[in-house]
Amino acid sequence: MSGGEFNSWQSVQAEVLRRINAREWKPGEFIPNEAELAIEFNCARATVNRALRALADTGLIDRRRKAGTRVALHPVRKATLAIPVIRSEIEGKGQSYRHSVLVEERVAPPPDVRARMRTGPGDRLVHLVTLHLADGKPYVFGDRWINPKAVPAIETADLKAQSANEWLVANVPFEGGDFSFSAMTAGKREAEILACKEGEGLFVIDRSTWNQDQVITSVRLTFAPGYRMHTEI
């Protein structure tokens, strides 16, 4: 019974994975507790803990104190996604990167943006529309709003040299953010900026980042047709 050589948390993880895959432990079922597995695998409980914690992070098993550990009913639910950093993404493909600022203004935002940014009625925000080009061809454009109350230094930043995203990443810490991914239909404006046809389906990322209760910036990235975001598990 007492198994073979399981002296690394990876090997324990691999064996647990094998049993789950082989349906020795079926979805929804409890698996033995850490202490029992440690004895079986002839290793320390901390090693088993490390292995199981890693599996729990991926969503393959569910763990609760006192209750125990069970195989998740829907084994695959989480994937790690790399958020694109436009410049590196383009340069990583061996293409040249360039960007140009289409709009730079300080205005009172439309109601939807005001709601998203949680700013007062009279507040004016920095509004930037930036086009990013790969090998000279439109790749994505960003429609961005920045709250100068959260980022006073934005007033003096030179956003011609460095894109707003790069400047913000380098100069403004933030605590949280949320992302959403969707599709839209290219209208006249998008078709013009991205040099595509009206009515094409475009991939869109909306992102906002905040500190405490203040929204720092909110941006919509609209990608040229053909863009794909990829991940593995």
Next chain:
Amino acid sequence: MSGGEFNSWQSVQAEVLRRINAREWKPGEFIPNEAELAIEFNCARATVNRALRALADTGLIDRRRKAGTRVALHPVRKATLAIPVIRSEIEGKGQSYRHSVLVEERVAPPPDVRARMRTGPGDRLVHLVTLHLADGKPYVFGDRWINPKAVPAIETADLKAQSANEWLVANVPFEGGDFSFSAMTAGKREAEILACKEGEGLFVIDRSTWNQDQVITSVRLTFAPGYRMHTEI
């Protein structure tokens, strides 16, 4: 100098985060090594390790043996994404779930699918087109190919009662998968199935799952207009 009460890895993590956010440790800079931080925080090195490892997992810091730990240049690069399980997603919103099978056949696939599934020239695959409805309205449809060599039991499964995805999740273990997210333009077929207008932008997920070198299944989910996938960091 020797800090206050840092007796949990979370508190160490919080303090490291604070220093990064406060730019006490700037992007690209090295931070003190684990041993030094352990002394400063008056805790065990393992505790510091746990905290830093968690931060490295999110992409906020980069770590390498011997070299040390530095603050990442592009702080935010990874997000955990919940892969939607259609039925739960719909029922979770309090809507009723229903699905119907539009196509169920066993045929030799077109060349692009054959390449993706890595099957031989003569091989026939199970092809399923399934529409998922929320409160009776089209929500998403899946165009799926299954390799019966990798999943012999598929022949006898009743895919009317349970959707192919649910059946596969419950019955077929797999080792890896890849996902890609993109947008497409609704053509005649998509418009018909999803009851939307031709030319609308649709959100698309392509997914395949495999075991060793065998591709088990490959599916394209095409969502009705308005779908958004959301995540936080």
Next chain:
DNA sequence: CAGGTTAATATGTATATACTTATAATCCAT
């Protein structure tokens, strides 16, 4: 039997210690 208290238990975490491994830095011979 309902409802609240208590005990039992599995995971979660902290610690000291020891050893492993990747690799940057140094040294040395050519």
Next chain:
DNA sequence: ATGGATTATAAGTATATACATATTAACCTG
């Protein structure tokens, strides 16, 4: 200089032990 061996270092990991914490399960008590 150049390239190859050596060394020093920081992260990575394993382990025994101890204690914390969230729950479940068992036990009262009215």
